[in-house]
Amino acid sequence: MDGSQMLTWGLMVIQIPAIAILLFRLLKGPFRHAPIQPQSAALEMLGTVSVVVPTLNERDRLWPCLEGLTRQSYEVREVLVVDSHSTDGTGDLVLQTAAKDPRFRLLHDDPLPPDWVGRPWALHTGFLHSSPKSEWILGIDADTQPHPGLVAGLIKMAEAEGYDLVSLSPRFILEYPGECWLQPALLMTLVYRFGPTGTVESADRVMANGQCFLTRRRVLEELEGYTTAKSSFCDDVTLARIAAQRGFKVGFWDGAPVLKVRMYEGAWQTWQEWGRSLDLKDATSPWQLWTDLWFLFSVQGLPLAVIIFGIIGAFPEGIISQTLVNLNLALLAIRFALGFAIFPSYDLSQARFSLLFWFSPLADPLAFFRILQSSFQTSIQWRGRTYSALRGNGQKGNG
Structure with a gap:
């Protein structure tokens, strides 16, 4: 031979x-979970959700996120925007929103500890400052664009099916030619490894997306907030897999009808920024x-x-x-x-x-x-x- x-x-x-x-x-x-649809809030959902938005120099893209959150109904008790000492006026934009909607609060996290990554540190800060009356904590990234009925639809579905932690895949907004070509290929690495969104995997193979990440308060209390994912650059997947291993019911569903995201500007930024965490080595x-x-x-x-x-x-x-x-x-x-x-x-x-x-x-x-x-x-x-x-x-x- x-x-x-x-x-x-x-x-x-x-x-x-x-x-x-x-x-x-x-x-x-063909057997995956149906996409989340926008819903109207029910009276029993009053004040059940605290939303946490981590930010760091996000002024240029934060407004659609803030606007989308103002259009959520009374199920949202508070929106805690945790700013890691931005220098571009991000905090001013939050304060402008808070002047019109009292549910919004601007927080500043403490200096980043040496054994933490910035994003889970900001989310952990928001969790610690959230109202104990909120049954759910919803992490939302600054680059997302929530549609009306997102939170109500997500809560209704999670409670109806007994889920403890659910995250959503968004609808990606693409603009430049290079990212139209490259971004779907990068996304396909996730589809190939973990199957279509909404399918069931074993605890050590579950997927998650921190752009829209809903967790029962008792789950985070048992996991001591985000400390179990403090050094992870894919803290969403790390936390979801640890929760699944502890016996909590974890889901990853299609959220395209209720959530859009403009992640990165162009192919090079997509290559650099998204590529740094797609390997998921911190959760694998x-x-x-x-x-x-x-x-x-x-x-x-x-x-x-x-x-x-x-x-x-x-x-x-x-x-x-x-x-x-x-x-x-x-x-x-x-x-x-x-x-x-x-x-x-x-x-x-x-x-x-x-x-x-x-x-x-x-x-x-x-x-x-x-x-x-x-x-x-x-x-x-x-x-x-x-x-x-x-x-x-x-x-x-x-x-």
Whole structure:
């Protein structure tokens, strides 16, 4: 057996188990939880929710979030905006909102402790200052745009189905050509690893999204607030998995009908900022991390290269080589088909050259490379802060 034949067989051995796993996960799609719909508040929901919004120099994009929260009904007892000493006037914008809606309060967190990441520290501060009369704590990111009826719809569904912690995937607003091409490929790394939003995974594989993160107060009290995720750059996933391991019922649902988000400006910022946490290494064991890297390499990183090599005749002739190429053609076809499945999760009304969205499968090798790069990154810059090294896995000691 020569080198090219060994390569062909090696690729088959690597890819076939990954393809089987992918198909198993995608087949859960038709049985996923229905998307959250806007609802009107019921009288018994009066004052049951405290909303916490962490901010750091967010003035340019905070207003849609504040406006959306003012349009929530009486189920929201208070909105605590925890500002980490912004220098761009973020606090002034909050105070302007508070002058019109007394539910809003501006808080400033204490200096960041050395063993904390900024975002969970701000959320922890908000939790500690929230009213003990609120049964639910809802974390909302500053870049989100909540629709009327979001909070009521989320609370009603969570209580009706007995959930203790629920987070929502949003509808992403894309504008620039590069992000229309790259962002869906990065999102697909999550779909491939964890299945469609709203499907059920084991406790150590549950997904979460901190942009809209609802938790019963008693859950955070048992977990001592956000201390279990204090050193995690994916504190949402870390906290959700720890809660699931403790026996709480955790869900991750489609929130596109009630929540939009404008995350990053352009492809480079998307690559830098979102890519830093997509590997989820702070919420994942080393074995799971390596397994995920093998899996993404097999189903996202390889298909285009294998197809190109097949076209130029780099593989030896024979049924094995043809089978290998056909398998990767099938993977590419599945990936293009999934573009239709995730399309409702995008708002392209403001996009320039939105057609690039449909060519995002061609960015899949880059998406895999970004996950690989982030998985071994030890120094992270985030929101103007530099963290010299990750301070251990966010789940250690929390079992």
